[in-house]
Amino acid sequence: MASTDTLQRRGLMFILSSPSGAGKTTISHMLLAADDEIRLSVSATTRPMRPGEEDGKDYHFVSDEEFDRMVEEDAFYEWAHVFDHRYGTPKAHIRAGLKEGQDFLFDIDWQGTQQLYQKDQQDVVRVFILPPSLEELHRRLKGRGTDSTEVIAGRMERARAEISHWDGYDYVVVNDNVDTCFAKVREILHAERMKRARQTGLIGFVRGLMQG
Ligand code: ADP
Ligand code: 5GP
Numbered sequence: 001m002a003s004t005d006t007l008q009r010r011g012l013m014f015i016l017s018s019p020s021g022a023g024k025t026t027i028s029h030m031l032l033a034a035d036d037e038i039r040l041s042v043s044a045t046t047r048p049m050r051p052g053e054e055d056g057k058d059y060h061f062v063s064d065e066e067f068d069r070m071v072e073e074d075a076f077y078e079w080a081h082v083f084d085h086r087y088g089t090p091k092a093h094i095r096a097g098l099k100e101g102q103d104f105l106f107d108i109d110w111q112g113t114q115q116l117y118q119k120d121q122q123d124v125v126r127v128f129i130l131p132p133s134l135e136e137l138h139r140r141l142k143g144r145g146t147d148s149t150e151v152i153a154g155r156m157e158r159a160r161a162e163i164s165h166w167d168g169y170d171y172v173v174v175n176d177n178v179d180t181c182f183a184k185v186r187e188i189l190h191a192e193r194m195k196r197a198r199q200t201g202l203i204g205f206v207r208g209l210m211q212g
Pocket of ligand 2: 043044047078079080082087088089112
């Protein structure tokens with residue numbers, strides 16, 4: 001929610017994308033830990049809950065019928081089949097949150113970014129994170145230790161295609177030093193919050209200033 005020392009404002013949809021391994025997850029976690037006014041967008045999915053997951057926190061877990069109904073009612077900003085299940089970004093709670101000044105973080109690829117942008121240009125802020133070099137990207141993917149050599153080779157092959165979408169973003173930040181990159185991403189978020197069009201409390205505030 002907007003903190004007490006700022007004017008009432010509309011929330012924003014903050015999108016972070018990057019080629020796999022460039023640091024999108026790292027920066028997302030830092031942002032969520034550092035800033036109370038931004039929350040991760042929670043998707044709906046038809047896949048079963050995994051141990052340790054929580055309904056409403058990791059995902060909204062819904063049945064196939066419920067998902068069908070939501071698609072029919074145009075309840076998603078976007079949705080997709082991933083593996084054997086369906087995933088989508090539900091509109092209702094995001095719309096309500098934006099109105100109250102809640103910001104939402106989206107950790108999504110360029111296709112998801114395009115879809116969200118088409119649905120709601122005024123609320124979307126698109127940030128793309130680049131690695132300093134492909135050699136460093138490879139080092140990070142190896143260093144992360146989550147993928148096999150084959151998976152890393154696949155990610156490296158896709159990296160060039162992903163990087164080619166850099167011009168579909170409002171901001172591009174090179175993640176060389178992680179703290180510097182995080183500071184830049186925060187500056188973007190802070191500045192975007194102050195955009196005149198988002199400060200819904202301005203008219204009343206300025207009117208008060210004039211009268212006082
Ligand atoms: P993505 O979510 O884009 O796939 P991650 O955030 O998982 O990428 O980062 C990939 C790996 O690189 C992780 O091990 C992370 O700790 C590391 N990393 C992220 N940013 C930097 C950086 N600026 N310098 C060095 N290592 C980094
Ligand atoms: P998992 O089942 O491992 O949580 O997620 C599987 C995949 O679904 C991931 O690649 C993730 O990015 C994708 N995914 C999660 N939520 C959404 C969503 O709302 N929309 C789309 N298009 N993909 C999603």
